[in-house]
Amino acid sequence: MGFLTNISINRKLILMQLTTAIVVIVLCSVIFVMIDYKAMKESKVRSISSIAQVLGTNTIAPILFGDAEAAYENLTDLNVETNITNASVIDTTGKVFASYTREGAEPYAFQYQPERIASYKFSDDDLLIYSKIKNHGEWVGTICLKVDLSDIQGQLYKKIRLALGIVVIAALLAYFLAYFLQKYISKPITDLVTVMEQVMESGNYSLRSKFKGKDEVAKLSMAFNKMIGEIQHHDQVLSETNNQLERRVEERTLELREKNEKLVAAKALAEQSKTVKEQFLASMSHEIRTPLNAILGFQELLKETPLTAEQKEYVESVDFAGKNLLVIINDILDLSKIEAGKFVFEETEFNLDEIIKSVIELVEYRSYEKNLSLSLEIDAAIPKSLMGDSARLSQILLNLIGNAIKFTEKGQVMISADLLEETSTDVKCKFTVRDTGIGIPKDKIKMIFERFTQASSDTTRKYGGTGLGLTIVQQLVELQGGSIDVESEVGKGSSFSFHLRFKKTVGGQEKISQSDQRITANPNVRYRVLLAEDIPLNQRLVQKIMMKWQFSLDIANNGAEAIEKLKKNNYDLILMDIQMPEIDGYTATKIIRAMEDPVKKDIPIIAITAHASNSEAEKCINIGMNAYISKPFNAGNLKKIILQLMSKTKPESHKLVKESAENNGQFSLDYLTEHADGDNEFIIEMISLFLKDVPVALSRLWNAIEAADYTAIKTYAHSMKGLFLTLGISETGLVIKAIEKSAERKASIDEIILKYKEIEAMYEEVKDPLRIEIEKLNKKN
Amino acid sequence: MIKRRACILLFFTAFVVSAFKIQTEVEEYEAKAAFIYNFTKFVEWEDNTMNGTPSFNIGVLGESPIIRPLQELAFNKKINNKKIMIVRYKTVSEIRGCHILFIPENTQEDIIKELAQSAGLKSTLLITEKHGELESGSAINFLIVNNKIRFEINMNSLNKNKIKASSQLLKLAMNIKN
Numbered sequence: 001m002g003f004l005t006n007i008s009i010n011r012k013l014i015l016m017q018l019t020t021a022i023v024v025i026v027l028c029s030v031i032f033v034m035i036d037y038k039a040m041k042e043s044k045v046r047s048i049s050s051i052a053q054v055l056g057t058n059t060i061a062p063i064l065f066g067d068a069e070a071a072y073e074n075l076t077d078l079n080v081e082t083n084i085t086n087a088s089v090i091d092t093t094g095k096v097f098a099s100y101t102r103e104g105a106e107p108y109a110f111q112y113q114p115e116r117i118a119s120y121k122f123s124d125d126d127l128l129i130y131s132k133i134k135n136h137g138e139w140v141g142t143i144c145l146k147v148d149l150s151d152i153q154g155q156l157y158k159k160i161r162l163a164l165g166i167v168v169i170a171a172l173l174a175y176f177l178a179y180f181l182q183k184y185i186s187k188p189i190t191d192l193v194t195v196m197e198q199v200m201e202s203g204n205y206s207l208r209s210k211f212k213g214k215d216e217v218a219k220l221s222m223a224f225n226k227m228i229g230e231i232q233h234h235d236q237v238l239s240e241t242n243n244q245l246e247r248r249v250e251e252r253t254l255e256l257r258e259k260n261e262k263l264v265a266a267k268a269l270a271e272q273s274k275t276v277k278e279q280f281l282a283s284m285s286h287e288i289r290t291p292l293n294a295i296l297g298f299q300e301l302l303k304e305t306p307l308t309a310e311q312k313e314y315v316e317s318v319d320f321a322g323k324n325l326l327v328i329i330n331d332i333l334d335l336s337k338i339e340a341g342k343f344v345f346e347e348t349e350f351n352l353d354e355i356i357k358s359v360i361e362l363v364e365y366r367s368y369e370k371n372l373s374l375s376l377e378i379d380a381a382i383p384k385s386l387m388g389d390s391a392r393l394s395q396i397l398l399n400l401i402g403n404a405i406k407f408t409e410k411g412q413v414m415i416s417a418d419l420l421e422e423t424s425t426d427v428k429c430k431f432t433v434r435d436t437g438i439g440i441p442k443d444k445i446k447m448i449f450e451r452f453t454q455a456s457s458d459t460t461r462k463y464g465g466t467g468l469g470l471t472i473v474q475q476l477v478e479l480q481g482g483s484i485d486v487e488s489e490v491g492k493g494s495s496f497s498f499h500l501r502f503k504k505t506v507g508g509q510e511k512i513s514q515s516d517q518r519i520t521a522n523p524n525v526r527y528r529v530l531l532a533e534d535i536p537l538n539q540r541l542v543q544k545i546m547m548k549w550q551f552s553l554d555i556a557n558n559g560a561e562a563i564e565k566l567k568k569n570n571y572d573l574i575l576m577d578i579q580m581p582e583i584d585g586y587t588a589t590k591i592i593r594a595m596e597d598p599v600k601k602d603i604p605i606i607a608i609t610a611h612a613s614n615s616e617a618e619k620c621i622n623i624g625m626n627a628y629i630s631k632p633f634n635a636g637n638l639k640k641i642i643l644q645l646m647s648k649t650k651p652e653s654h655k656l657v658k659e660s661a662e663n664n665g666q667f668s669l670d671y672l673t674e675h676a677d678g679d680n681e682f683i684i685e686m687i688s689l690f691l692k693d694v695p696v697a698l699s700r701l702w703n704a705i706e707a708a709d710y711t712a713i714k715t716y717a718h719s720m721k722g723l724f725l726t727l728g729i730s731e732t733g734l735v736i737k738a739i740e741k742s743a744e745r746k747a748s749i750d751e752i753i754l755k756y757k758e759i760e761a762m763y764e765e766v767k768d769p770l771r772i773e774i775e776k777l778n779k780k781n
Numbered sequence: 782m783i784k785r786r787a788c789i790l791l792f793f794t795a796f797v798v799s800a801f802k803i804q805t806e807v808e809e810y811e812a813k814a815a816f817i818y819n820f821t822k823f824v825e826w827e828d829n830t831m832n833g834t835p836s837f838n839i840g841v842l843g844e845s846p847i848i849r850p851l852q853e854l855a856f857n858k859k860i861n862n863k864k865i866m867i868v869r870y871k872t873v874s875e876i877r878g879c880h881i882l883f884i885p886e887n888t889q890e891d892i893i894k895e896l897a898q899s900a901g902l903k904s905t906l907l908i909t910e911k912h913g914e915l916e917s918g919s920a921i922n923f924l925i926v927n928n929k930i931r932f933e934i935n936m937n938s939l940n941k942n943k944i945k946a947s948s949q950l951l952k953l954a955m956n957i958k959n
Contacts, residue, residue: 061949064819066812066929070953135822 009189013182014175021174022167029163036159040152044127045120048147051081052131056143059089059098060135068098075100078145085126086110086146092139110144125149188217192224205232281336285329286579290535292329293631296322297541300635331468338475345480349505350390352429353378353730356417359397362637366405373412380738381419382429387503392476397431399469400496404435411436411493426504432497440488448486449474473498527572527646528552532562532588533608534580538631542575545635559583563591566600573642576625578609585609586623593624604645608633667766668728669773680777687770690723694763697723698756705752713752714743720759727770732762803928806846812930813923814850817881817908820921821860823950827943828904831880837863838879840905842870842892845885873899881906884919893917904942915958920944924955931955
């Protein structure tokens with residue numbers, strides 16, 4: 001049936017008519033042939049029956065008189081009837097009375113049962129006829145005839161052939177008729193389809209179908225034409241509507257554009273006012289900081305002069321108030337930035353150990369002043385190199401450690417960093433700052449994070465501060481997706497902890513440790529410094545500091561003068577104020593960087609500015625300055641920056657090096673020097689102690705390792721740690737700490753041995769340089 | 782019951798003579814009686830007086846073994862819807878109104894001649910059973926050929942007595958004398 005749906009309509013019509021014609025003709029032929037065949041058979045029965053009757057009558061007497069010969073003679077008369085092959089006369093008892101067989105035919109035994117068998121019977125090719133012989137109503141016998149039907153079968157075949165011929169001729173006739181007649185139906189339809197296809201392909205709705213008459217196809221064509229007309233009409237209407245719509249869209253777009261422009265203008269205005277506000281804040285902080293810088297600087301100098309106890313007390317009050325004011329200004333600036341949503345967190349590579357240590361270095365002096373012990377523990381499992389905003393981390397830690405020191409009168413401040421989670425891409429760390437200070441009452445814990453709020457009103461009076469520090473810390477932590485926690489007990493101390501997530505560095509390559517580089521710069525070098533600064537107050541302040549450090553200082557009153565001085569003389573470093581008359585710091589730096597002298601052109605420049613914003617710092621670095629410090633600066637910070645910068649510059653530029661240490665960078669005597677307070681004997685003693693004790697400690701540790709005594713390993717390793725840390729060999733300090741941890745979790749001895757070898761190697765490496773150091777110190781004495 | 786049904790069957794079926802050879806005298810006369818009965822079907826009496834009789838009369842002159850089978854026949858059958866009467870005659874003069882007269886073998890030849898001339902035998906079918914009797918004026922004479930009963934016909938005798946025989950009967954006759 002699928003075939004039927006796929007062929008064209010004219011073929012369908014031809015096929016339909018042809019099928020109908022053939023079916024009808026075949027049916028008729030079959031029926032006629034069958035009727036004819038039946039009639040032939042019936043006429044045969046009739047004719048043979050009459051023969052049998054005649055024959056029977058003639059045979060009555062022979063039967064009655066038992067004359068078989070006479071009967072046979074009668075039967076032989078059947079010679080003329082060529083179809084009759086066998087004949088028999090059967091008497092009333094069923095016995096064969098006489099029998100006849102045509103020449104060349106098979107003999108046949110008739111079996112006649114008068115009550116049961118019909119008077120004639122057709123078998124395959126023959127007809128059997130039984131005829132009762134009656135004489136005056138008396139049954140005398142039966143005559144039986146067998147007739148060969150081949151003649152009427154021959155006629156049947158002839159008629160079938162004829163019928164087939166008629167079927168073929170009729171089919172051909174029907175095909176031709178159908179072929180010509182179907183056009184009346186299919187032609188209009190195919191014409192209509194052609195027009196439809198044209199319309200579909202071209203989309204030309206003006207085409208119309210031509211038709212004649214009033215039949216269904218004509219009606220279809222008419223309907224199609226009408227429909228196409230409707231579509232054409234709708235198409236026109238639609239395109240008109242479209243045009244209207246487009247015009248309206250254009251109008252609206254125009255309106256929108258106008259509104260947009262207005263909006264842009266409004267936005268620009270808003271942004272401008274915001275910038276004005278920021279500029280105001282920045283310049284205000286500058287305006288406040290510049291005099292404050294002078295106040296704090298001279299106050300510091302004043303402290304050094306001989307003063308009466310009363311004067312000293314006043315000076316310290318000024319110092320306290322001034323520093324407090326500075327903190328307030330910085331905090332307000334930070335907070336305003338956070339609230340403006342302008343706080344952008346950088347993502348740079350940094351060394352966590354260094355960041356924490358540098359923070360501690362900044363506050364260490366305060367803990368010394370208060371005689372507090374400051375301890376640091378960093379989980380060795382934290383990757384050394386991480387990605388994140390190190391400056392903000394410093395700020396948070398500085399705030400928390402600063403607070404801890406501030407509110408602790410005696411005891412200690414403990415700082416720890418632990419690894420909480422580690423995935424393939426990042427780490428989650430917990431930082432804790434614990435103190436043994438005054439503590440915070442339970443009901444005040446929530447309050448301390450609110451701005452301008454402190455645990456009690458006494459606090460401000462006694463300890464200073466703005467109440468903004470913790471607010472900023474909390475904001476900074478939460479903005480980076482972390483959280484901050486406080487545990488505290490009044491009188492026993494507080495514990496501030498926060499969680500932060502850092503990305504791991506991609507390559508896993510560690511940045512060259514800054515502290516290592518710092519060590520390469522000798523603090524005892526006398527550097528030549530050029531200060532470009534227009535304000536005499538600040539000039540004097542720097543001068544004092546430089547004198548203290550035994551650096552030589554040259555002063556230029558503006559940028560132009562600075563450039564001139566640099567051309568004439570050799571310097572190791574320039575301290576450049578940004579806001580100066582004639583040529584400002586930026587311009588001066590640009591000119592210097594464009595100089596021809598390869599050494600002078602690369603001279604380290606440190607910017608000194610009253611602008612305390614990140615953008616300012618960025619601008620300085622972009623212009624070509626090497627570092628940046630904001631006013632009022634801490635003398636220690638400045639020295640650290642100078643030492644960092646100098647260690648990076650080439651040694652030949654250090655013309656006034658007093659002595660060069662053959663320190664290859666593994667150790668640092670900073671800690672000792674700081675504690676010795678000029679007592680070289682102490683340093684010598686410490687180094688000697690190291691050289692004497694370490695081999696002993698190593699052999700004890702080795703024995704413990706060999707014995708696989710984890711408790712002993714831990715104890716000996718721990719006792720060794722101090723020796724290395726004193727000499728600033730922090731790397732080994734970490735390795736020792738790792739051994740402690742390994743021993744704690746009973747790791748494999750092989751792992752511990754590997755670490756032990758590291759320590760041993762380090763000792764071998766620093767042994768000789770340390771001896772040289774002792775000799776140098778001895779010479780100095 | 783069975784006997785009666787057999788009788789009815791016998792009544793409606795033809796008295797067919799066995800085509801097989803006869804062995805005994807009884808068989809011979811049974812066959813001859815049957816022949817006589819069958820002859821009546823192929824013979825017509827043209828004389829109306831013969832057709833007007835209430836019974837069909839078969840006469841036998843003198844003693845003969847045929848009497849018994851003929852009486853059996855008369856008991857069982859009818860001819861032309863008439864009862865069959867078997868009449869036994871001792872002398873020629875007694876003979877009157879017979880449709881068929883059977884003259885046994887032992888009868889004198891002269892008597893047959895006499896009978897042929899007699900006016901009382903007008904319209905009577907004369908049947909004999911001795912070789913040469915046909916010459917003496919008998920109409921049908923039985924013969925035994927190859928132990929089978931056959932007959933011969935004298936057309937003259939038939940015509941004289943106004944009896945018409947069918948062609949079928951004539952066909953079966955061994956001899957036909959004109």
